[in-house]
Amino acid sequence: MxxxxxxxxxxxxxxxxxxxxxxxxxxxxxxxxxxxxxxxxxxxxxxxxxxxxxxxxxxxxxxxxxxxxxxxxxxxxxxxxxxxxxxxxxxxxxxxxxxxxxxxxxxxxxxxxxxxxxxxxxxxxxxxxxxxxINLNKIVVLTANTQVGDAKKRDGMVVNIANYLDKWLYTHRQYRNNIAVRVRKNVSAVGCFLFNHRxxxxxxxxxxxxxxxxxxxxxxxxxxxxxxxxxxxxxxxxxxxxxxxxxxxxxxxxxxxxxxxxxxxxxxxxxxxxxxxxxxxxxxxxxxxxxxxxxxxxxxxxxxxxxxxxxxxxxxxFRENRVKFVKKYLRIVEAINGSSDKKICRRFSDEYLRDDGIFLLRIVAKNSNEVLLTDLIHYLWKMYNKRLNAEAETDGGDNDDLV
The missing domain is CATH 1.20.1440 (de novo design (two linked rop proteins))
Structure with a gap:
C-alpha cells in the first residue's frame, strides 16, 4: 500500500x-x-x-x-x-x-x-x-502497518508518511497576514470551533x-x-x-x-x-x-x-499542551538542545502542526506505538527546520512569514 x-x-x-x-x-x-x-x-x-x-x-x-x-x-x-x-x-x-x-x-x-x-x-x-x-483512516492504517516488517522498508514508509503530512500541513497554511487573518488566528487560539482549514x-x-x-x-x-x-x-x-x-x-x-x-x-x-x-x-x-x-x-x-x-x-x-506533547517525543531523540531549539519547537507546534496536526499525531499514537510516533515527529521536525533554514537564506534571516 x-x-x-x-x-x-x-x-x-x-x-x-x-x-x-x-x-x-x-x-x-x-x-x-x-x-x-x-x-x-x-x-x-x-x-x-x-x-x-x-x-x-x-x-x-x-x-x-x-x-x-x-x-x-x-x-x-x-x-x-x-x-x-x-x-x-x-x-x-x-x-x-x-x-x-x-x-x-x-x-x-x-x-x-x-x-x-x-x-x-x-x-x-x-x-x-x-x-x-487527508484520509485520516488510511494514515493510521499505514503507520500501524509499519510496526512489523523489514527495518529499511519501515523507515522508508515513515519518511513517505512524514512527507505526505508535511505537504498537507504546508498546503493548508495561511498565505496572507492581514487584519482579518490575525483576528481569526486570535479567536482560534481560544478554541477549535472555527472549523477552519487555514x-x-x-x-x-x-x-x-x-x-x-x-x-x-x-x-x-x-x-x-x-x-x-x-x-x-x-x-x-x-x-x-x-x-x-x-x-x-x-x-x-x-x-x-x-x-x-x-x-x-x-x-x-x-x-x-x-x-x-x-x-x-x-x-x-x-x-x-x-x-x-x-x-x-x-x-x-x-x-x-x-x-x-x-x-x-x-x-x-491550551496551547502549552501542544508544545509539551511535541517536546516529549523530540527529547527522546535528543532533538532539542538549548533555548533556540525550544523557541523553534514552540513555532513548530503552534504555527506548523497547529491543532489539526497535533490531533492527527495523537490519533496515530492511540492506534500504533510510541516508537513509531517518535520517528514520525522527528522526520517532521527535520523537514520543518530544513524549510526554516532555506527561507532564512532566501529572506536574509527573516522567516517570520511561515505560518
Missing part, C-alpha cells in the same frame, strides 16, 4: 463503517461495542418473540385448541395489563386500559433504534473528516463536535427509555442497588411483569361475550435483566465519554 492511496479511498466501506482506526477507544466504546451489545440483545429478544412462544395464557376449560391459539395471538398483539395478585381487577374498562403494557412487542425494534443512535456521531465524523484534505482547526473542531454528540446521545438514551417504558427508567439502576444493599428479595419488576391479564371479546352472532385471562410473558424474564444491564452500561459509558470529552477539550484549548 502506497502513500498515494491515502488521497483516494471512499468512506463508504465496511472498514470505515466499522470505524476502528481513526478515533480513540472511547469513541469505539460508543459506536462499536455498545452497538454490538444492543444488536446482540435485539437478536436474542427478537428470536424469543418471533421464533419461540412469547406468551402463554390460562384459558377456560371450554376453549378448544383454535380458541387457545386465538387467545394467545390476540393478547400478544393487543397488549396485556398488570395488576398485583393482592389487588382486585377494576370493573372499569378505562382503568384496565390505563394499566396496559404497550412496549414489550417493540423491544427488538427499540434496541436496534438505540444502536443506530449510537452510530450516528461516528457516521457524522466519517462524513465530515473526509473534507479535511487556521488548522477543522479536524479538531469537528472531532470535538462529534464528542459532544456522543455524550448527548448516551445521556439521551435514559430519556428515550424513560418514555418508551412508561417512566421511572431513569432511577431503575438505583432501585436495583437499593434492593441489593438492603437485602430485599427482587421478585418482579413492575416494568417487566411476567404474569399479566388480558381482556378480549368474542362475537357469536349477536352475542358478545367478554373474557379475562391470565397470561405469562416468559420473555420479560430476560428483558428485565437486559435493561438492568443497559442502565449500568449506559451510566459507565456516559461517565467515560464525559471525562474523555473534557480531556480532549483541555488538550485543545
Amino acid at each position: 502506497s502513500v498515494k492511496s491515502v488521497i483516494g479511498g471512499s468512506w463508504a466501506t465496511w472498514s470505515s463503517i466499522r470505524g476502528n482506526d481513526d478515533d480513540d477507544y472511547v469513541d469505539r466504546l460508543n459506536h462499536l461495542y455498545t452497538v454490538t451489545i444492543l444488536v446482540v440483545f435485539a437478536l436474542f429478544v427478537g428470536g424469543g418473540q418471533y421464533v419461540g412462544d412469547p406468551i402463554e395464557c390460562w384459558c377456560p376449560a371450554e376453549f378448544t385448541k383454535p380458541f387457545i391459539a386465538y387467545t394467545k395471538s390476540y393478547c400478544w398483539v393487543k397488549n396485556t395489563y398488570f395488576l398485583p395478585m393482592h389487588e382486585s381487577i377494576p370493573t372499569s374498562i378505562e382503568e384496565r386500559e390505563d394499566s396496559e403494557i404497550v412496549y414489550y412487542q417493540w423491544i427488538p425494534i427499540i434496541l436496534v433504534f438505540m444502536a443506530f443512535m449510537f452510530k450516528i456521531p461516528y457516521i457524522m465524523w466519517k462524513m465530515l473528516n473526509s473534507f479535511s484534505g 487556521e488548522g482547526t477543522f479536524l479538531t473542531g469537528i472531532y470535538l463536535l462529534c464528542k459532544v454528540f456522543y455524550l448527548a446521545n448516551v445521556i439521551g438514551q435514559f430519556f428515550i427509555l424513560n418514555g418508551f417504558l412508561g417512566g421511572f427508567y431513569s432511577l431503575y439502576g438505583v432501585e436495583v442497588l437499593d434492593n441489593v444493599v438492603s437485602n430485599k428479595v427482587w421478585r418482579e419488576s413492575l416494568r417487566f411483569p411476567r404474569v399479566t391479564l388480558c381482556d378480549f371479546r368474542i362475537r357469536q352472532l349477536q352475542n358478545i361475550q367478554r373474557y379475562t385471562v391470565q397470561c405469562v410473558l416468559p420473555i420479560n424474564l430476560f428483558n428485565e435483566k437486559i435493561f438492568i444491564f443497559l442502565w449500568f452500561w449506559f451510566l459507565v459509558v456516559a461517565i467515560i465519554t464525559a471525562s474523555n470529552f473534557l480531556l480532549w477539550l483541555w488538550r485543545s484549548l
